[in-house]
Amino acid sequence: MLHSKTKWHSPAADSDTVRELARSLSISPLLSSLLVNRGMETPEAALLFMEGGAEEQHDPFLLQGMAEAVPRIRKALEEQEHILVYGDYDADGVSSTALMIHLLRHLGASFDIYIPHRSNEGYGLHNHALDWALQQGVSLIITVDTGISAYHQVAYANQLRMDVIVTDHHEPPELLPDAYALINPKLPGCPYPFKGLAGVGVAYKLAQALLGSDVPAEWSEIAAIGTVADLMPLLGENRDIVRSGLRSMRSSRFPGIRALLDVSGVALGTVSAVNIAFGMAPRINASGRLDHAGRAVALLTTESDDEAGILAGELDLLNKERQLVVERIVTEATAKLELQITETGVPDIIVLADYDWNVGVVGIVASKLLDRYYRPVVILDIHPETGMCKGSARSIPGLDIYEALHSCSDLMEHFGGHPAAAGMSLHKDKVDAFAAALNQYAAGVLTEDHLVPVSPADAEVLLSELSLTAAAELDRLAPFGMSNPQPRFIVRGVTVKETRTMGQESKHLKLVLQSGSSRIEAVAFGKGSLAGVLPAGTVVDVLAELSVNEWNGSRKPQLMLQDLAVTSMQLFDLRGATDAERQALKLKELLMPAGGSPSHAAAVFRDGRVAPQSELIGMSLWVYDKETGITPAGHPPSGLQLENEQVSLLCLMDVPETPEQLDALLRAFPSPDNIALLHTVRDSRERLQMPTREHFKALYQGLAQIAPAPVPEQEVLRRLSRQSSLSVRMLGMMLDVFEELEFIERNKGTVALRNQPAARSLTASRQYARLGQAAEMERYFLEGSLAELQDWLQNLRLGAS
Incomplete structure (x- = not known):
């Protein structure tokens, strides 16, 4: 199973x-x-x-703030003001910035761009960037995919006599910036009918407001990239944007898009939204994660095929480097979390922080840990000098991570994001309080059902x-x-x-x-x-x-x-495996339910006379016992209730010696999900054989010669084994039959044939039947095909139950 x-x-x-x-x-x-x-x-x-239509598109002037923004931009164009486009470093921010570059080029504007460095500056509008803009002669700033939370920074820009038009799509805070115009479909009271636009979608609507029907069709390619990359809902107007973008992209005139598709291994004529999500977006994001997002902006705005090829190759290499960095941090974070789980269990919200965890990839790391543990995850990189942490969060459907962060906003310098993903900054001294506050919030929101992943x-x-x-x-x-x-x-x-x-x-x-x-x-x-x-x-x-x-x-x-x-019990044939313990652990990892539910156990069965070579972590050890059949080795497994336990995996490291041991095993674990055969395969001479009358006749004759008087039993067994094809073990069990039938007498380690014993049938002996059962059991375990063994065990399980 x-x-x-x-x-x-x-x-x-x-x-x-x-x-x-x-x-x-x-x-x-x-x-x-x-x-x-x-x-x-x-x-x-x-x-x-399925086919789209005009109904999916909406008048850009329905966006609150658009009516104020357009005249201000036209005024800047007429008076040749210097404009600053202030963007963000993720794929949506890069796409938004690139789209604004194409727009301002088209309008003949004088402009600069500014995208903060992810690790050196962090998300959002920064006062030092505004100081730089003032030095460049900027009088109008247009933010794209950022700015809705920049209350203090916009106030500072106003002091510097620079107007700010904010275009954004993130959740608005209670305190909004006093910008010249705020354009965000999520603003309270905004009448725009579609709330799911990406940052680049809002920028695209600004272009439509300025150009009307003259917006070049190919700009939808850039809008499609940001919309898909930022995981916006592909419904309503977003479907129209992405559908149009893909249609244009299949014969794209942008050198950068053609080059990016080429290094992503995507055929231009068949590009899909899935190709954007898993091919183009990771390479664009790699620029902002490990270097500076300006390189990706240059790729999406270059008019040179040669430059596009070079830039796309560089992004591809950065993406490969990003994958290695992510793998390292995931390994380190998992080790840190496993230690925490050992002490306190899995928290409702996982919060991990450390040095040298590249802030550019912590969001990806959070996603990977979420996939493994199915809990909301926050991963923080600690700056070695300042002690400030910058991080990313990813959440599950049952918990709005933005609201969770809002509940402890006093512990952070900054935060923002969506219900499923967010970013934040705080000092390392507040990380413990931050984690505690988040988990306190989660305790009142999450239920057990929320923590079960559903597909x-x-x-x-x-x-x-x-x-x-x-x-x-x-x-x-x-x-x-x-x-x-x-x-x-x-x-x-x-x-x-x-x-x-x-x-x-x-x-x-x-x-x-x-x-x-x-x-x-x-x-x-x-x-x-x-x-x-x-x-x-x-x-x-x-x-x-x-x-x-x-x-x-x-x-x-x-x-x-x-x-x-697989919904039925499985039998795995690993008989004779030289690395049986490693194979057992591997099977446990593969077959145990997700999350390693404590109500599912994995058990190992060994011959009590054989010392285990290593500890089988997370698996209870049982040994075969002559008196009770099976018994737990050392301390009984914690909390084990055999009648209630659902056993996911039984690993037989050794074959039971007796039918009673196998019966005890099947009674204790009547419905295992899986059984793994990991025992060694005995040499054919050492195996039990189905007993025949000829075997017992030969044994009687041998005893008449060797033991007419008491002789040490081990000596008798050795001599008889040399004279026949039977093992010492087989002969010993045959002596048990003779003893029960009173053909021999055992005394203090010796054996002797009785003089003129009464005639009795072999079938009257319980030991004779037991020997036959043991030989049958051994034949199935050592020689039977997997199908034969599975049918035989199934019949025994039905009998044992």
Whole structure:
């Protein structure tokens, strides 16, 4: 049994609505159900969602502050004022700044740009930057993707007689800056009907307000990059922006975009929102994380193919360096957290701080720890000289991290962000109080249900429904992203026909799945380690996305696995493994439920006469016992209640010596999820054999020669073993039969054949039956095929229960 890493949830769409929508639009029931589940229940709404239209676009002057901003910018153009575009260092900020550069170039303006350095300056408007702007002769500042919280900085700019137009999309604070104009769809009272614009989306609306219908179509490419990269909902107007941007990008005239797609390995003609999210955005962000975001701005605004190629290559190298830095910090942060968990358990909100944790990547580190522990995470980098911490937070759906930070705002110098992600700065001396305050807030918000990751699915389908035709239909729902994810499907009871790994170090998994006559390839990135627990013939449930694999002109459907589960007990054949303990730990890591629930145990069984070579961390150790069958080694496992315990994994390091030991094991653990056979394989001469009358006849004759009078039993066994093909162990158990039938007499370590014993049938001996059972058990464990052993154990388990 392989547990899924998340709970799968598939909503049931109203069947009448689905059927009517499918009929009205002549689409498949599958596509119709997806539309209905995403809120498009009428033909008009569904067509607008799939094809777009003027209804998705809104008048830019509906944005509060636009009516004041446009005349002020026109005045600056007429009077040749020097304008400063003040941006941010993430992909949205870079895109916003690049878009404003194109706009101001188009308008013939005199301008400069300023983007703060992430690690040296940090987020937001800074007074020293305003001093620099004054020296450059700036009289008008336009912020993009920043500024809504810059109350004091805007006041300072006003003192310097510089007007500030703030364009932003972050959550407005209670105290708003006294800017010449504030443009943010989230402002209280702003009548703009769509609140989900990215920072670049707001900048794009400013361009529309200034140029009307003359906005160049290719600018939507830059707006699309920032919208997707900043994880804005791909609904409403954002769909129009991204759809238009992708259409233009497929024949882009921007050298920088063409070069960026090239180093990302994306074909220009097939670029999608997913390519922006996982190819372009990380490379743009790498510039601001490890260097200065100005390099990415230069890439998006250059008119030179040569310069674009050089800059794109540099961003690609920075992204590779960023990946290495992230890997190091994740390792360090995980070690620090595991120590904390050992002492106090997993906190509701994880807060970790240390030196030399590059502030440019702490958000990525927070995301990776969230994926592993499914808790909100704050990662802070401590400045070695000032002691100031700058950090990023990532949260789960059950907790609004912006509100959590707001609850302890007095402990921070600055903070801002969204419900799912935020940034902050504070002194290291306040980190403990900060963590305590956040966890106090979380205690009143989070429930146990919030801490169980859920993977939403769109439908539960048959494998045969996931075809090329279905993939083409699903493309009508694109672009995919936040609030409009790639459709995911649950497929149950499919059989693994082939299993192999792919990529460097076999990191990725490839399966061939079959159900009836339908067969499809499935790929799971980062899950190569599961290959060993998914042999051919395994029946699995999968959560997957449908894609199309194109190779050498051939097109076929392919599943991209997001999660999978095996719902029946599995038996793993690792008999004779030289690294049995390492294999046991590996299986435990793979098979235990996500989070290592204490209600699921892993147990190891050994021969009590064999000392363990190392400690099997997190696994209870049991030994076979002649009296009780099995017994815990040392102290009993903490809190173990056998009748209630759900055992995820039983590891048999040694074969039970007797049927009673196996019976005791099966009674104690009647329904394990998985059993791993990790025992050594005895030499054939040392194994038990099914006892026959000929064996006992030969034994009786041997005893008549060797032990007519008392002889040390060990000497008798050695001599008899040399004379036959039977092991000392087998012969000893046969003597138990003779003793029970009163054919021999044992006394103080000696054995002697009784003189003229009464005739008795072997079948009257309990020890004879026990020897047969032991030989059968050993044959299955040492020689039986996996299928034979599984059937035999299943029958025994039914008997034991």
